Amino acid sequence: MGEWMMKFTKMHGCGNDYVYINCLEEKVDNPAELARRVSDRHFGIGSDGLILICPSDRADVRMRMFNADGSEGEMCGNGIRCVAKYVYDHHIVEKTGLSVETGAGIKQLDLFTEQGKVVQVRVDMGEPVLAAAQIPVVSDKAEVIGVPVEVGGKTWEMTCVSMGNPHAVVFVPDTAGLDLISYGPLFEHHEMFPKRVNTEFVQVLSREEINMRVWERGSGETLACGTGTCASVMACILTGRTGHRVLVHLLGGDLTIEYEEKSNHIFMTGPAVTVYEGEIETIR
Numbered sequence: 001m002g003e004w005m006m007k008f009t010k011m012h013g014c015g016n017d018y019v020y021i022n023c024l025e026e027k028v029d030n031p032a033e034l035a036r037r038v039s040d041r042h043f044g045i046g047s048d049g050l051i052l053i054c055p056s057d058r059a060d061v062r063m064r065m066f067n068a069d070g071s072e073g074e075m076c077g078n079g080i081r082c083v084a085k086y087v088y089d090h091h092i093v094e095k096t097g098l099s100v101e102t103g104a105g106i107k108q109l110d111l112f113t114e115q116g117k118v119v120q121v122r123v124d125m126g127e128p129v130l131a132a133a134q135i136p137v138v139s140d141k142a143e144v145i146g147v148p149v150e151v152g153g154k155t156w157e158m159t160c161v162s163m164g165n166p167h168a169v170v171f172v173p174d175t176a177g178l179d180l181i182s183y184g185p186l187f188e189h190h191e192m193f194p195k196r197v198n199t200e201f202v203q204v205l206s207r208e209e210i211n212m213r214v215w216e217r218g219s220g221e222t223l224a225c226g227t228g229t230c231a232s233v234m235a236c237i238l239t240g241r242t243g244h245r246v247l248v249h250l251l252g253g254d255l256t257i258e259y260e261e262k263s264n265h266i267f268m269t270g271p272a273v274t275v276y277e278g279e280i281e282t283i284r
């Protein structure tokens with residue numbers, strides 16, 4: 001392969017698609033710039049962002065996630081399932097119990113395979129963080145749970161949860177009719193979120209099922225968001241809307257979320273798909 005070319009793998013979890021670079025083999029000098037370039041759906045490969053698979057001395061591998069605007073996110077739920085699939089399918093690890101170092105700590109994963117390839121992954125997403133100062137969200141409350149806020153001339157009932165990255169969860173009667181393009185950026189750039197925010201719009205269908213759409217910090221609307229799904233279920237539990245096991249319908253697919261009270265950990269189970277492998281000309 002020419003010195004100017006770099007191998008990548010295109011993968012998605014519920015339609016939340018990223019370009020994956022194996023940094024055990026490739027060297028990425030400026031990931032923020034590369035993320036902006038590969039994410040462009042006309043001048044690049046087209047993706048919600050870039051994910052680097054890196055060496056780790058604390059876990060089997062380390063994951064770094066960059067949004068389409070080049071900003072780095074602390075954690076990526078759909079992405080970590082694909083990282084697990086990549087390292088298993090490429091025989092970097094030969095076990096179906098895996099640890100991945102992330103900006104939100106080390107996560108433990110269980111892989112489920114068919115014909116020797118990973119098809120489903122269960123991730124221990126760890127503990128949700130509710131302290132306003134750690135989201136971070138500017139508030140006179142210690143935790144923002146079911147609090148009315150005014151955004152875009154509308155009053156929303158908002159619950160803020162961090163899964164390592166910041167989330168604002170609001171409830172709507174119907175996700176299909178939602179004007180996400182108008183309200184998403186208003187939440188993302190609102191002054192109450194010093195590090196911006198991922199915003200989830202949730203329609204509760206029953207105590208076991210919800211619909212969710214998401215406007216992501218740094219990427220805009222995506223077809224799914226794993227950390228956002230966990231934050232959404234936590235918000236539903238905290239406001240008495242659902243039980244501890246919820247099926248979440250996203251535009252790009254379904255995720256199953258389980259909250260385990262005794263450990264205060266959230267578990268996410270969902271698919272991981274490899275679309276194709278390719279080479280991209282690197283910028284020097």
Ligand SMILES: N[C@H](CCC[C@H](N)C(=O)O)C(=O)O
Pocket residue numbers: 016067072073074075076077078079165166198216217218219222224225226227228
């Ligand atoms: N899509 C990812 C979350 C990306 C979060 C990123 N937009 C941020 O800046 O936190 C997921 O599946 O969890």
